[in-house]
Amino acid sequence: MGSIVDQILAGDVRATARLLRDIDDQVPTIHPILKELYPHTGRAYIVGFTGSPGVGKSSLVDQLTMHFRKQGLTVGVLAVDPTSPFTGGAILGDRIRMQRHFLDPGVFIRSLATRGHFGGLTKSTNDMINVLDAMGKDMILVETVGVGQDEVEIANSAHTTVLVTIPGMGDEVQAIKAGIMEIGNIFVVNKADREGSRKTIRELMNLIELGLRHQESKGWEPIIVQTEAIKSKGIEELAEAIGKHREYLLSNEQLRLQDALIKRARSQLLELLKDEAFKALLSRIEAGGTSLDSLVQQIVDKTADPYSIVQQLLAQELRCL
Numbered sequence: 119m120g121s122i123v124d125q126i127l128a129g130d131v132r133a134t135a136r137l138l139r140d141i142d143d144q145v146p147t148i149h150p151i152l153k154e155l156y157p158h159t160g161r162a163y164i165v166g167f168t169g170s171p172g173v174g175k176s177s178l179v180d181q182l183t184m185h186f187r188k189q190g191l192t193v194g195v196l197a198v199d200p201t202s203p204f205t206g207g208a209i210l211g212d213r214i215r216m217q218r219h220f221l222d223p224g225v226f227i228r229s230l231a232t233r234g235h236f237g238g239l240t241k242s243t244n245d246m247i248n249v250l251d252a253m254g255k256d257m258i259l260v261e262t263v264g265v266g267q268d269e270v271e272i273a274n275s276a277h278t279t280v281l282v283t284i285p286g287m288g289d290e291v292q293a294i295k296a297g298i299m300e301i302g303n304i305f306v307v308n309k310a311d312r313e314g315s316r317k318t319i320r321e322l323m324n325l326i327e328l329g330l331r332h333q334e335s336k337g338w339e340p341i342i343v344q345t346e347a348i349k350s351k352g353i354e355e356l357a358e359a360i361g362k363h364r365e366y367l368l369s370n371e372q373l374r375l376q377d378a379l380i381k382r383a384r385s386q387l388l389e390l391l392k393d394e395a396f397k398a399l400l401s402r403i404e405a406g407g408t409s410l411d412s413l414v415q416q417i418v419d420k421t422a423d424p425y426s427i428v429q430q431l432l433a434q435e436l437r438c439l
Contacts, residue, residue: 127253138249161251162194166276178308179259193255194259195261244385260275281302310345
């Protein structure tokens with residue numbers, strides 16, 4: 119039996135599942151493996167799905183997985199579930215909904231918990247994307263937790279971002295106005311058989327047109343797709359829209375795709391830097407004989423304020439570097 123890296127590069131499902139579990143648990147031994155796998159990434163196409171709970175993201179991902187498999191493409195699915203406030207674990211609803219794919223060797227599905235991380239993804243999502251990429255998946259579909267308009271991280275992790283809404287959620291359409299051009303490349307009005315679908319489409323068209331007016335160059339014009347995921351309607355049109363955005367990124371001598379890759383690499387680098395710097399700083403503080411609990415107690419007792427404590431700690435630790 120080869121190393122875990124060789125097993126993952128060969129598409130071994132069990133080895134991949136073990137590594138993803140260790141990534142989610144932040145086991146320290148994962149870093150050498152991730153370093154070795156990284157040169158083998160960059161082949162998969164990553165599609166992110168975001169939107170409020172109940173709009174049908176999981177059903178769309180399920181139907182698209184089936185569509186891509188019929189085209190002979192392999193698919194990896196990362197479904198971020200909300201964390202239980204009692205157990206700290208994920209609800210894992212997506213695994214239940216996508217269970218018909220479990221016996222398909224060309225599909226790998228992993229649910230993971232947010233564990234308190236904001237932005238719709240988890241701290242480990244980008245690492246997991248890289249593992250599935252190195253594993254050889256052609257398409258990687260990432261479904262965010264579904265908490266609302268704060269889910270902007272997916273735009274930095276995916277090549278194509280799909281924002282899903284449904285008729286009757288006018289407030290949600292207004293809420294995404296500020297970042298509509300940055301977040302969504304494709305807008306899906308799911309459950310389009312419901313009353314109010316035309317009104318929702320009209321609102322989206324107006325917001326997209328408003329966003330395009332504020333751009334210096336027209337660039338990519340977001341596509342609106344109507345679907346009824348439960349009835350498998352509009353899935354082919356959605357797949358075609360994803361394909362058009364991919365062609366757009368690959369046009370112009372791949373400069374647009376390069377821009378997308380730079381944005382993703384920058385986001386991942388800053389996230390890792392922030393995480394490692396925080397852990398290193400906390401470790402140095404505790405090693406110096408100052409406990410976090412004592413600092414918290416000072417704030418509670420009003421003998422110190424959090425702003426002064428942070429400034430003092432940073433000044434002290436940065437001088438020591």
